[in-house]
Amino acid sequence: MRTFAMIAILVASSGSPLALAASERTHEFTLDNGLELIVQEDHRAPVAAIMVWYRVGSSYEYDGITGVSHALEHMMFKSTKTLGVGEFSAIVAANGGRENAFTSSDFTAYFQQWSAENVSLSFKLEADRMQNLVIDDAEFAKEINVVLEERRLRTDDNPQALASEATRAAAYQTSTYRYPVIGWESDIQNMTGDDLRQWYSRWYGPNNATVVVVGDVDAQAVLALAKEHFGLIKARTIAPPKPRPEVPQRGIKRVSFSSDKARIPFLVMGYKAPVLLQAVADSDIESWEIYALDVLSEALDGDASARLQRNLVRGREVASHVSAGYSSAQRMTTLFQFSAVPRDGTSLEQLEKAILAEIDELKRVPPTANELERIKTQVVADSVFERDSMQHQAIIIGSLESVGLDWRLNDAYTANIKAVTSEQVRLVAEKYLRPESLTVAHLLPEAAQ
Amino acid sequence: MIARINRFLFVLGSLVLSVDSIAGPSIESWTTDAGARVLYVQAPEIPMFDVRVTFAAGSARDGEQKGVANITSALLTQGTDELDANAFSDQLGATGAKLSTGARRDMAYLGLRTMAQEEYSVPALALMEAAMARPRFAVDAIDRLKARAMIAFRHKQQSPGAIIDEAFYADVYGEHPYGSPPDGNEESVAALKRDDFSAFHQRHYVARNMVIAIVGALDKDRAQSIATRLSAALPQGEAAPALPEVLPTTGASRHIEFSSIQSHVRVGLPGMRRGDADYFPLLVGNHALGGNSLVSLLFKEIRSKRGLSYSASSHFTPMAQAGPFVATLQTDRSQQDEAVRVLNETLADFVNNGPPDDALKAAKQNLVGGFPLRIDSNQKITEYLAMIGFYKLPLDYLDTFTTSVAAVTSESVRDAFKRRLVLDQLVTVIVGRAKASDDS
Numbered sequence: 035m036r037t038f039a040m041i042a043i044l045v046a047s048s049g050s051p052l053a054l055a056a057s058e059r060t061h062e063f064t065l066d067n068g069l070e071l072i073v074q075e076d077h078r079a080p081v082a083a084i085m086v087w088y089r090v091g092s093s094y095e096y097d098g099i100t101g102v103s104h105a106l107e108h109m110m111f112k113s114t115k116t117l118g119v120g121e122f123s124a125i126v127a128a129n130g131g132r133e134n135a136f137t138s139s140d141f142t143a144y145f146q147q148w149s150a151e152n153v154s155l156s157f158k159l160e161a162d163r164m165q166n167l168v169i170d171d172a173e174f175a176k177e178i179n180v181v182l183e184e185r186r187l188r189t190d191d192n193p194q195a196l197a198s199e200a201t202r203a204a205a206y207q208t209s210t211y212r213y214p215v216i217g218w219e220s221d222i223q224n225m226t227g228d229d230l231r232q233w234y235s236r237w238y239g240p241n242n243a244t245v246v247v248v249g250d251v252d253a254q255a256v257l258a259l260a261k262e263h264f265g266l267i268k269a270r271t272i273a274p275p276k277p278r279p280e281v282p283q284r285g286i287k288r289v290s291f292s293s294d295k296a297r298i299p300f301l302v303m304g305y306k307a308p309v310l311l312q313a314v315a316d317s318d319i320e321s322w323e324i325y326a327l328d329v330l331s332e333a334l335d336g337d338a339s340a341r342l343q344r345n346l347v348r349g350r351e352v353a354s355h356v357s358a359g360y361s362s363a364q365r366m367t368t369l370f371q372f373s374a375v376p377r378d379g380t381s382l383e384q385l386e387k388a389i390l391a392e393i394d395e396l397k398r399v400p401p402t403a404n405e406l407e408r409i410k411t412q413v414v415a416d417s418v419f420e421r422d423s424m425q426h427q428a429i430i431i432g433s434l435e436s437v438g439l440d441w442r443l444n445d446a447y448t449a450n451i452k453a454v455t456s457e458q459v460r461l462v463a464e465k466y467l468r469p470e471s472l473t474v475a476h477l478l479p480e481a482a483q
Numbered sequence: 484m485i486a487r488i489n490r491f492l493f494v495l496g497s498l499v500l501s502v503d504s505i506a507g508p509s510i511e512s513w514t515t516d517a518g519a520r521v522l523y524v525q526a527p528e529i530p531m532f533d534v535r536v537t538f539a540a541g542s543a544r545d546g547e548q549k550g551v552a553n554i555t556s557a558l559l560t561q562g563t564d565e566l567d568a569n570a571f572s573d574q575l576g577a578t579g580a581k582l583s584t585g586a587r588r589d590m591a592y593l594g595l596r597t598m599a600q601e602e603y604s605v606p607a608l609a610l611m612e613a614a615m616a617r618p619r620f621a622v623d624a625i626d627r628l629k630a631r632a633m634i635a636f637r638h639k640q641q642s643p644g645a646i647i648d649e650a651f652y653a654d655v656y657g658e659h660p661y662g663s664p665p666d667g668n669e670e671s672v673a674a675l676k677r678d679d680f681s682a683f684h685q686r687h688y689v690a691r692n693m694v695i696a697i698v699g700a701l702d703k704d705r706a707q708s709i710a711t712r713l714s715a716a717l718p719q720g721e722a723a724p725a726l727p728e729v730l731p732t733t734g735a736s737r738h739i740e741f742s743s744i745q746s747h748v749r750v751g752l753p754g755m756r757r758g759d760a761d762y763f764p765l766l767v768g769n770h771a772l773g774g775n776s777l778v779s780l781l782f783k784e785i786r787s788k789r790g791l792s793y794s795a796s797s798h799f800t801p802m803a804q805a806g807p808f809v810a811t812l813q814t815d816r817s818q819q820d821e822a823v824r825v826l827n828e829t830l831a832d833f834v835n836n837g838p839p840d841d842a843l844k845a846a847k848q849n850l851v852g853g854f855p856l857r858i859d860s861n862q863k864i865t866e867y868l869a870m871i872g873f874y875k876l877p878l879d880y881l882d883t884f885t886t887s888v889a890a891v892t893s894e895s896v897r898d899a900f901k902r903r904l905v906l907d908q909l910v911t912v913i914v915g916r917a918k919a920s921d922d923s
Contacts, residue, residue, distance in 0.1 A: 128852070180790045339569070339572035355631075411576075412576065415598050
């Protein structure tokens, strides 16, 4: 997974940014009311992916209302001043559409995929729910129960997800990345229709949204449709959330998590790591560091030839499963994360030591010329493979823009990765994979304790 | 405001189902000298191509050695006659290509996606060929994958979704080869030896048991030479025999105790095979019943109206023999009885009375209007070719898809569901706590 858009929560995304100069096929516009529109023409099939991204997610929330962004996403499918309950989805389905939405820490995104001739219909529907949403209390009472069922399904009945949630909450002291996207159970239970109505009026304005269209369309025609449908919506006063930067971590944090449902042990480790937005804004962090962290992640766990697979799954055979991941397209300090399941006969302590030893080894012997060449070839290949999915292209553009980055960075991604040197990988490993910024969680089945 | 409502309704009401067929991609097909069937679509837009080979070598061919198909498939990328696992992954990584393998109940596959330039694609194809035809079956890799399987078995035991999946197949299929989990069980996998994998490979990974799908930026000459070479790398062998037919179920019901907050529920029976005469009435009918994601009857009754479950759906999985029909939901234990009742009532109403006209119309509109999305990427076209080839469906399956959907009537759906979804044969499995407790 070599990508800007490796979104950790509630979004399954894979692949990498585009290699070909997308700028030649991509057009950016801003309407008078501040709505941003990005159109990427792709004429391979007579379809289009249409997405509306709002710059709001769980990291915009605060104690007591966690999960409100996600709950609001659910209610966006209910009713508006012009459409009754269920009509939105009925219209999409009747026109051959697929639709859904997802919420992350940093954004909330809605999409339709269908024949390219339906861009106008997408815009009509999205413009309607951007300004006319009706949150009916009786409908809300049912839907919040659905959200609770979703939380039970994804998290509460899943020991590894529960342990990961606890790890995030421990790793971040001040950052709102500590909140689960779906929210804490008690916050969901105590949420009201008023909470959602306030959240909607605070964040859902054209000037806080990016519309992305990828497909068999003409950019100027899409612009005209956008003006027709979104152009008259009044901008809102959007007050950005008060900054809650993560305070520096001064030592290793440990989480010990036990579960009566778990049958296998599980290890999570995360180091505080910077994101690209900080490199753009902050002179202490250079952009190359971000790309070097991407290469570092690849060297550890890019494919079956990467070091963790070679040395821990094969080689020493201490891990049944191990992965490393890092996503630079976020708003705030993130985690360079590892997760692993030990082989029988290996303890979590031994597995943790083995991963730490691999990190030390990488600082001592950074990627060889062969390793670097392999990683760079794979990044080039992924940038080609990526083009097979319009939806994925739309997700990359939308997620970059929604965290405050320029989608054009995507064009430069391959070149920036190619410029990374072995020494730079070593330097970022030294600078960021340090014990004092590490959080470790051990999940143990209760029977094993 | 009224005007706006009318405009929306106009959009909804004015749709007329096209009975014109929408052409699928242009498929060329041939059989190699070695006996492998090939399906090929040229797609020059992106400088890459996909090669997907399938064999009738899924877990339904395990016999008594449950799990042998699955681990054989996983071993293919763990080294070849000339390369150990490290050298193999190094060389594959250097091409930038992605090579995946897998085994389901009917089929095993290898899928390669590579950049089209020969600098990358020639070595990538050579590695795919070696993995497919000359796997190393190294003892250390076998031990590693068996150990991983043992952990996976325990991992499944902490997941109510995995537990119910296994139990549902067991109860619907009994002793039929579809009844056991594709990855086998602790006892069967522990007993597997190196000879078992190489014997399974020699028997099933043969040219006459093979279908090759090729899609992407390569001309027919190159596709032909790739297919010829891949199939010639294998013994000719024989196509696998037909699997036994599936027996009807008797409508059993089972509860499996598990300490989850939610109860997981599955209701179903053996559904249909690929190429089934009732395929389109069942597909379209199920789309109305539980397949048309946010607007199906089950979704509306269980989630939209009552808030009982995050997901509520039904689907058919057509296979070589009758694959399952299943309706599924998950809900807090305290709501289990109500959710099961609504699920069963919705099923019974649909079978007894046929689809409501508006639901059937919506299903057909979605399937016809959404057809272009089924073939909008090389990935999807490759999967269709593999499916069409493996199950010997007509090459115009995609070309006639929309007209076949449009031809489905309320009567044909009701007739097909009455015959195929016999209500007293439905199998029910519930995983969760036996009793709802007030203090949880």
